[in-house]
Amino acid sequence: xxxxxxxxxxxxxxxxxxxxxxxxxxxxxxxxxxxxxxxxxxxxxxxxxxxxxxxxxxxxxxxxxxxxxxxxxxxxxxxxxxxxxxxxxxxxxxxxxxxxxxxxxxxxxxxxxxxxxxxxxxxxxxxxxxxxxxxxxxxxxxxxxxxxxxxxxxxxxxxxxxxxxxxxxxxxxxxxxxxxxxxxxxxxxxxxxxxxxxxxxxxxxxxxxxxxxxxxxxxxxxxxxxxxxxxxxxxxxxxxxxxxxxxxxxxxxxxxxxxxxxxxxxxxxxxxxxxxxxxxxxxxxxxxxxxxxxxxxxxxxxxxxxxxxxxxxxxxxxxxxxxxxxxxxxxxxxxxxx
Numbered sequence: 048x049x050x051x052x053x054x055x056x057x058x059x060x061x062x063x064x065x066x067x068x069x070x071x072x073x074x075x076x077x078x079x080x081x082x083x084x085x086x087x088x089x090x091x092x093x094x095x096x097x098x099x100x101x102x103x104x105x106x107x108x109x110x111x112x113x114x115x116x117x118x119x120x121x122x123x124x125x126x127x128x129x130x131x132x133x134x135x136x137x138x139x140x141x142x143x144x145x146x147x148x149x150x151x152x153x154x155x156x157x158x159x160x161x162x163x164x165x166x167x168x169x170x171x172x173x174x175x176x177x178x179x180x181x182x183x184x185x186x187x188x189x190x191x192x193x194x195x196x197x198x199x200x201x202x203x204x205x206x207x208x209x210x211x212x213x214x215x216x217x218x219x220x221x222x223x224x225x226x227x228x229x230x231x232x233x234x235x236x237x238x239x240x241x242x243x244x245x246x247x248x249x250x251x252x253x254x255x256x257x258x259x260x261x262x263x264x265x266x267x268x269x270x271x272x273x274x275x276x277x278x279x280x281x282x283x284x285x286x287x288x289x290x291x292x293x294x295x296x297x298x299x300x301x302x303x304x305x306x307x308x309x310x311x312x313x314x315x316x317x318x319x320x321x322x323x324x325x326x327x328x329x330x331x332x333x334x335x336x337x338x339x340x341x342x343x344x345x346x347x348x349x350x351x352x353x354x355x356x357x358x359x360x361x362x363x364x365x366x367x368x369x370x371x372x373x374x375x376x377x378x379x380x381x382x383x384x385x
């Protein structure tokens with residue numbers, strides 16, 4: 048086989064969430080149980096510059112949709128290859144720190160990063176800055192005093208998204224009663240804005256009593272158990288908010304299993320197939336859906352622009368859409384659902 052007939056592939060190790068890049072020859076048989084994502088083809092590895100995309104976990108459909116966006120952007124990029132990786136869970140912060148440090152040590156051309164913690168990732172991002180490796184953040188911010196170390200931040204305006212969910216809740220239950228807040232990883236940049244926006248809006252615009260927040264660590268089973276307990280201990284609960292994909296899925300399943308779907312107004316966040324089905328069958332009244340595909344796509348485009356010394360905006364809003372049974376089949380909703 049000719050030496051120039053090569054593809055670059057990502058091999059996913061599903062148990063630990065790690066993803067590694069290597070070169071495979073066209074037609075090579077890959078070991079059973081491994082998933083191959085072809086990223087770029089045609090040129091030698093030494094001639095291509097690596098863009099490392101590092102997300103909060105490789106094991107959630109939200110982040111897999113980010114990868115789809117990044118893959119789409121790579122189709123229009125010449126001279127670069129991409130690696131995509133994330134820890135086994137969003138709470139495995141030390142693992143993500145190691146991934147960023149390893150990318151810096153490899154001398155990658157650029158990093159697209161969804162930081163799991165606003166403080167813990169700062170030293171690693173600073174190392175990239177010191178090595179003159181551009182960093183584009185997606186989804187979650189880092190501490191304000193580290194803003195010099197990254198070149199652009201692409202995300203949902205999480206405070207506005209939380210407020211949008213709170214408005215939807217008030218429209219459906221009124222301005223009194225109990226609302227439970229099912230959150231994910233305490234202190235994550237997106238969580239601070241999103242849950243804070245939701246809670247602060249309710250406090251400022253209603254007499255609603257907040258139950259929680261409860262933290263699932265982005266584990267669906269944990270969210271299911273927590274929601275089951277909340278429903279059992281609060282028979283007068285009027286509403287419940289699930290603040291990210293695995294949390295909202297667990298919340299929706301608990302509502303269905305308890306027989307209180309449709310009685311307690313559920314509002315979720317993100318838009319995978321499970322959550323779409325919950326909206327269609329009335330288990331959830333609405334879901335606030337981020338532009339996850341856009342984060343990946345624009346993340347790659349932005350880091351390449353930085354490498355090419357083109358001007359980029361420091362902050363870019365990737366948007367959010369409130370999806371209900373009434374609008375779920377509209378183009379606006381379908382463009383963000385996944």
